[in-house]
Amino acid sequence: xxxxxxxxxxxxxxxxxxxxxxxxxxxxxxxxxxxxxxxxxxxxxxxxxxxxxxxxxxxxxxxxxxxxxxxxxxxxxxxxxxxxxxxxxxxxxxxxxxxxxxxxxxxxxxxxxxxxxxxxxxxxxxxxxxxxxxxxxxxxxxxxxxxxxxxxxxxxxxxxxxxxxxxxxxxxxxxxxxxxxxxxxxxxxxxxxxxxxxxxxxxxxxxxxxxxxxxxxxxxxxxxxxxx
Amino acid sequence: xxxxxxxxxxxxxxxxxxxxxxxxxxxxxxxxxxxxxxxxxxxxxxxxxxxxxxxxxxxxxxxxxxxxxxxxxxxxxxxxxxxxxxxxxxxxxxxxxxxxxxxxxxxxxxxxxxxxxxxxxxxxxxxxxxxxxxxxxxxxxxxxxxxxxxxxxxxxxxxxxxxxxxxxxxxxxxxxxxxxxxxxxxxxxxxxxxxxxxxxxxxxxxxxxxxxxxxxxxxxxxxxxxxxxxxxxxxxxxxxxxxxxxxxxxxxxxxxxxxxxxxxxxxxxxxxxxxxxxxxxxxxxxxxxxxxxxxxxxxxxxxxxxxxxxxxxxxxxxxxxxxxxxxxxxxxxxxxxxxxxxxxxxxxxxxxxxxxxxxxxxxxxxxxxxxxxxxxxxxxxxxxxxxxxxxxxxxxxxxxxxxxxxxx
Numbered sequence: 001x002x003x004x005x006x007x008x009x010x011x012x013x014x015x016x017x018x019x020x021x022x023x024x025x026x027x028x029x030x031x032x033x034x035x036x037x038x039x040x041x042x043x044x045x046x047x048x049x050x051x052x053x054x055x056x057x058x059x060x061x062x063x064x065x066x067x068x069x070x071x072x073x074x075x076x077x078x079x080x081x082x083x084x085x086x087x088x089x090x091x092x093x094x095x096x097x098x099x100x101x102x103x104x105x106x107x108x109x110x111x112x113x114x115x116x117x118x119x120x121x122x123x124x125x126x127x128x129x130x131x132x133x134x135x136x137x138x139x140x141x142x143x144x145x146x147x148x149x150x151x152x153x154x155x156x157x158x159x160x161x162x163x164x165x166x167x168x169x170x171x172x173x174x175x176x177x178x179x180x181x182x183x184x185x186x187x188x189x190x191x192x193x194x195x196x197x198x199x200x201x202x203x204x205x206x207x208x209x210x211x212x213x214x215x216x217x218x219x220x221x222x223x224x225x226x227x228x
Numbered sequence: 229x230x231x232x233x234x235x236x237x238x239x240x241x242x243x244x245x246x247x248x249x250x251x252x253x254x255x256x257x258x259x260x261x262x263x264x265x266x267x268x269x270x271x272x273x274x275x276x277x278x279x280x281x282x283x284x285x286x287x288x289x290x291x292x293x294x295x296x297x298x299x300x301x302x303x304x305x306x307x308x309x310x311x312x313x314x315x316x317x318x319x320x321x322x323x324x325x326x327x328x329x330x331x332x333x334x335x336x337x338x339x340x341x342x343x344x345x346x347x348x349x350x351x352x353x354x355x356x357x358x359x360x361x362x363x364x365x366x367x368x369x370x371x372x373x374x375x376x377x378x379x380x381x382x383x384x385x386x387x388x389x390x391x392x393x394x395x396x397x398x399x400x401x402x403x404x405x406x407x408x409x410x411x412x413x414x415x416x417x418x419x420x421x422x423x424x425x426x427x428x429x430x431x432x433x434x435x436x437x438x439x440x441x442x443x444x445x446x447x448x449x450x451x452x453x454x455x456x457x458x459x460x461x462x463x464x465x466x467x468x469x470x471x472x473x474x475x476x477x478x479x480x481x482x483x484x485x486x487x488x489x490x491x492x493x494x495x496x497x498x499x500x501x502x503x504x505x506x507x508x509x510x511x512x513x514x515x516x517x518x519x520x521x522x523x524x525x526x527x528x529x530x531x532x533x534x535x536x537x538x539x540x541x542x543x544x545x546x547x548x549x550x551x552x553x554x555x556x557x558x559x560x561x562x563x564x565x566x567x568x569x570x571x572x573x574x575x576x577x578x579x580x581x582x583x584x585x586x587x588x589x590x591x592x593x594x595x596x597x598x599x600x601x602x603x604x605x606x607x608x609x610x611x612x613x614x615x616x617x618x619x620x621x622x623x624x625x626x627x628x629x630x631x632x633x634x635x636x
Contacts (some may be wrong), residue, residue: 045631048634051629052547052549055629074554078554079553081549082550083551087549089633093542093543093546093549097237097238097241102229105229106547106550109230109548110551110556111551112453154550161558163333199251
């Protein structure tokens with residue numbers, strides 16, 4: 001599914017060159033569940049941005065299903081994101097002035113579905129995450145765990161092949177964390193590819209593979225190494 | 229859910245930031261609508277008054293300045309009544325009627341009244357007969373230089389109430405009075421009643437219909453009766469000349485000046501030209517106010533939009549991550565600006581119309597009606613300004629880096 005070949009990403013900050021990713025080579029097959037771990041500032045978010053088609057690397061090639069992501073135009077990548085890639089964010093990133101159902105409807109609206117189709121699908125997804133009774137509540141009226149579940153429902157709206165999750169349990173208590181990871185495992189079992197950034201070992205343990213990122217350099221870890 | 233419902237929901241649930249920026253735009257449209265509304269109806273009233281009065285010319289004593297046509301005789305200066313005879317006998321082209329007036333103060337049952345002496349048209353006809361002139365032509369003018377109608381002797385002004393509209397009357401007895409509408413109500417007088425005025429008893433010949441002018445509070449009597457009883461002598465305050473058309477009025481000025489060099493000749497157009505000039509100035513000023521306030525409103529909207537883009541950076545980034553294109557984001561902000569502009573234009577039209585309807589009668593004594601065409605102008609102007617002011621903020625929003633969604 002994903003192929004990163006010799007991907008390097010550098011930034012210039014106050015005259016200094018910072019290397020976020022250094023000659024990264026990763027292959028992520030279909031239906032993989034991969035956790036990316038590493039200390040703060042190691043390049044995890046940069047890697048996720050590149051995989052999400054939101055940041056062109058300084059050098060190297062990124063392809064998704066054999067198609068080079070960064071040879072497409074910005075608008076083509078945006079369309080691709082809407083169709084194939086779903087996101088889960090640490091701080092949920094729900095739109096505060098839309099209800100839970102309306103938040104889930106956003107990707108459906110962007111892909112051109114009718115209003116009735118949007119609502120029907122959104123309610124179906126909210127039901128899947130156990131929130132059909134809170135469809136018309138604003139995010140501020142939901143607990144953090146409930147907000148993340150709404151975000152998970154939104155992620156599934158356009159039935160994406162890939163889910164990119166950035167610290168999906170970072171703001172949650174242990175019980176809710178378990179609940180969210182169960183949902184992600186469920187999505188994985190549906191046949192989707194999950195790429196998850198986390199610094200929590202327990203969360204990383206849900207993944208099939210773990211890649212460690214230190215100073216922009218990737219290294220695949222065994223399960224035992226992750227647990228340690 | 230569609231883009232426009234997203235825009236509406238955002239505005240509805242977070243209205244405060246936009247309300248203040250909308251205020252200046254709304255005020256600009258309010259000022260423009262109110263002033264334009266009042267000036268248009270004021271111009272209509274002036275045009276209507278001028279049309280109903282005909283191409284009137286006033287002959288006045290030389291020291292008089294005139295602000296209001298209807299109180300042309302209430303300045304206290306006089307000129308010899310002999311000027312009237314000279315004008316009548318001169319039989320100038322385009323003259324349809326002469327109406328000399330003398331205005332004196334008196335009282336009826338301790339109620340102060342303004343008694344206006346007028347000369348009935350029958351007097352002119354008597355003069356014409358004495359001069360050996362036929363009755364088929366106007367007693368005072370000729371049909372030379374007049375635009376359309378033959379001079380009309382007496383048929384329209386047989387009814388005493390015609391004084392309200394034609395400003396002349398065919399017959400008026402020495403001891404008859406005609407009351408203005410408001411004065412009759414004040415005195416509680418009706419047709420046939422006896423009133424004691426200027427030391428003599430007068431009979432009420434008729435009560436005039438309301439005209440909305442100062443004539444409503446006047447009492448009209450025979451000019452010679454007023455002159456004799458007031459002791460003013462054979463003088464008048466004004467001679468109104470009704471020309472049969474405006475073209476004739478133009479040449480009349482020359483003829484009148486030649487005939488009466490010791491008088492001041494004023495056309496009705498001159499009387500109202502100050503008001504017309506003020507109306508023109510107010511109309512132009514309303515556009516200036518609109519432009520200034522729209523500029524201020526535009527700057528305010530731009531500032532608030534930039535702040536809105538900054539405030540919603542994460543939200544915009546999330547939308548882009550979920551598949552929103554740059555054009556979607558641009559349309560989101562410009563759509564919001566359009567909605568604000570339309571609301572500001574509509575609100576400005578409503579407030580401006582209310583202000584005009586309330587102030588028109590109070591300031592200028594005119595009835596003001598809503599002008600739907602100003603709604604279109606106001607809404608277009610406000611919307612164009614709002615959208616133009618939001619263009620750069622919208623482009624900035626569309627150019628945001630979607631990676632900022634990962635920033636916590």
